[in-house]
Amino acid sequence: MLVFSVALLAGFFFLIFSADYFVKGTSAIARNIGISPLIIGLTIIGLGTSAPEMLVAGIASVQGNTGLATGNAVGSNIANIGLVLGVTALISPILIKSSLLKRELPILLVISIISYLLLVDGHLSRFDGLILIAGLIAFLYWLLRSAQQNKQQKKDILAAEFDDEIPSDLSTKTASFYVIIGLTILIISSKLLVWAAVNIAILFGVSDLVIGLTIIAIGTSLPELAASIMSVIKKEPDLAVGNIIGSNAFNLLAVLCLPGLLHPGNVDPQLVSRDLPIMLGFTLCLFIFSYSFNGQPKINRFKGGVFMLFFVAYLSKVYLDTLGI
Template identity: 50%
Template sequence: MMIGLTIVAMGSSAPEIMVAATASFAGNTNTAVGNSIGSNITNIALVLGITALIKPLVVSSTTLKRELPIMLVITLIGVYFLADSELSRIEGIVLITLFVLVIAGMAVLSFTVEKNDPLVAEAGTDVPSDVAMSTAIFWVAVGLILLPTSAHFLVDSAVVIAKHFGISDLVIGLTIIAIGTSLPELAACVASVLKGEDDLALGNIIGSNIFNLLAVLAMPGLIAPGVIDESVANRDSLVMLGLSILLFVFCFNLRGSRRINRFEAATFLVIFIGYQYILFA
């Protein structure tokens, strides 16, 4: 359960964390912030939209019903911090502290969660049991080498593209980088839903969005605090908040079905396409 709630979601958010840190060290604060906000928008509107379009998602896990309000509260905190178009070091410290507290809370939750919770069984089946320790350590080492290297090339290349086409660093972070770093979530969600693991697919998105706002958004605050593009407060953070509220409504609708059907999935995709049009129009 601990692996399903934390390590899987954190692992799929690792590209965002590394890209945000790399961009922040390079002084591209808007790219880092755009990656955090854009990844959350992409996770809900594109990844969850495609996943639920393939197969409607049924929300049955008690754990997810607790995590969704937490994600919504953390989203509100992120929107509040970005409302003044500035991300301070104190706000970065608050976010990374909340990240540690959330991890600790999930660790406690893993010992108290109901054993018949669908997410427990689904998370358990995704943990390989036939991998040797030496093999696991080898691939972790490979990942730790390739991840910062690829993040460096991704950020540098995105900046070159932005300058060539006259696109802002923020928009590049919200689009190309956000979509690129959200591919692990897309792969994990599609694989989960094809195996009938609806709660794990949705849990991956919720966990990833929580980590994106706490760990990823904390990077520019800690490393390169300062003024950010006003569009983040006036447009992008509000789109992220709207999608988060919409996800909450779809999962806890008045009909009591607690599922994301294909119509709702199509709604997410239409919003994503419309948002991309606004960014590049």
């Protein structure tokens, strides 16, 4: 047990460390070749922050641990809203000014509903995976179009916040080194994490799904938590929400598709009956909380507390279901 626990903690540490280097490197290279900060932030950084989930899901799927892969995708979305936005809003209320984020939120809700409908039959097929991949391509195209329109029209506040975050002092050579090192350690740490998680699940007699929904989901959401807290501390609240919206969309489109493509088959019934509806509920709450009919939209401390309360209640539900209570 001690070996698996140490391996799990080491996997998380190196996963977070390498993901940060990978995102810094890729975004710096993109900036050096003249890509706008908004495009970099919405696409490259968005996909980069979901790289831990993608690699964990891919490795788990290849090994046949689809419960771990699907649980990681769905659980990360729940953790991103309930834990990450909840804690961030409790630290500092999140004022949403970006018009782009307000257009992106309904799309995230639609992506969440489609993902649920694809899995409601209890089966994740290769065709389902291809639909999610097609959705990813369409989503990326929409992001690129929106960023281009934003560049031609009035500058969105999100563009300025991304501009401040993307490294401007990294040479392409150094940035390429960051990418290579980051990706290499990402792969190794993801393999270590999956190995430790599967063995812990076997040791405690719980399903891969439960481990994916809880330990792995929370662990792979730690980069988003750190990034969101730093964003509100630096007075960049739109970036905090933007990171979560982008990460959740990519988790469903780029992560959930992997078990379908690499190891299609039945999914755990509890994922369909419990976890996906709860994920939809969290997404709907985020959608409602991010709009205001009288003043500037704000996720205040009360709303952050509601997110945290719901997240703790969800973890309690998973725990009790595992015990068979």
